[in-house]
Amino acid sequence: MQPKHWLGSLAIATLLVVPQLVWSEPGAAFYNLEVGKDVLENVxxxxxxxxxxxxxxxxxxxxxxxxxxxxxxxxxxxxxxxxxxxxxxxxxxxxxxxxxxxxxxxxxxxxxxxxxxxxxxxxxxxxxxxxxxxxxxxxxxxxxxxxxxxxxxxxxxxxxxxxxxxxxxxxxxxxxxxxxxxxxxxSPRSVDPRADSAVAQRNLRMGQRFLQMGNYEQALATARRSLELDPDLAAAHGMAALSLAHQDQCDEAAAHIDRALALEPAQAEAEAAREQCGQ
Structure with a gap:
């Protein structure tokens, strides 16, 4: 079990903004299925x-x-x-x-x-x-x-x-x-997309602190909050991947690894997650 670091986590978490996740690219959830085409066997x-x-x-x-x-x-x-x-x-x-x-x-x-x-x-x-x-x-x-x-x-x-x-x-x-x-x-319109991106980056900096503390659950939550604001933020996908990898959730980490490296080849956290998972 990872240490909770309650005081540091609480102080940082109060600064985070929590909108909704929008991650709609095909294959993100069901890697082997295509929406609108695949008919599932009624097992x-x-x-x-x-x-x-x-x-x-x-x-x-x-x-x-x-x-x-x-x-x-x-x-x-x-x-x-x-x-x-x-x-x-x-x-x-x-x-x-x-x-x-x-x-x-x-x-x-x-x-x-x-x-x-x-x-x-x-x-x-x-x-x-x-x-x-x-x-x-x-x-x-x-x-x-x-x-x-x-x-x-x-x-x-x-x-x-x-x-x-x-x-x-x-x-x-x-x-x-x-x-x-x-x-x-x-997809309700954002009032100011630039403001969303700025908050996503700020959340990401907070997430780096959680990673350094070894608090991978909070790092993952922070990465997801950044993705809620900016779904194409490679560093956030990398952080999510590495946080999941450290929690032995490599199947879920794989989707974030793929997305991070597609957006930014050699993205550091994604590469580290891939190594952690032995890929």
Missing amino acids: TLPTIDGGEATLLDHEMGANVFVFFRPGPEPSRRGLADMARCGEDLADYPVRWTALVSDRYPAEEVQAVVDNANFRGPVLVDQGNTLYGRYGVRLHPVVGVTDGEGRLTAYQPYTQINFCARVKAKVLHTLGEIDDEELQQRL
Whole structure:
């Protein structure tokens, strides 16, 4: 477990700004799937309560599935957000499903599901088969399909407006809102993009302090806040990658490594993360 450094962390954290993450490039969440093209196989998997269920319901207008882990706080919050989101869209033909790796004890998973008040089936991804098939890079992450199983959207976890963003994509899949309204819901205009960039850079400097302190959880949170303001900030992707690598979350680090090096070849933190993960 990493040291918390509560006093230093608290002082720095109070200076940070927390808007919403917008990371929409194809492949960021499901590395092996393409939105609008890939049709998912409707596999049948065991459920945590000892039964079995299909991934999709073709009688519904949309299917929503969320990959989560029972331990990390973002996953627990994300699952709770999806439970509330399902309640908000209860009048629409939408099926909500959660997926979790079989490496977690059923009792631990059930406790998280109960606490989140998630009412959909919770499927057990045996041997991380779907995780690998889809190329999942982030947790939690939501996928949306139409009634035929075609992937129409994905949404990585965001600290703010996670449910709102998922709802917008579901309603778009159902044909309830058009492309223009979808973009309005997903990408509200910044009052001053230059100010956003300046705050992102300031947050990044704070994150460097967390890295130096060995507080990788706070460094990751800070990197994500910078990405919320400037999704193409290579140094923020590098910081996120290195923070994840130090927490042995190399699968998730890989997406940030790839993005950082695409934006800035030989980006230092991304290279360090790649070495840390043995890539």
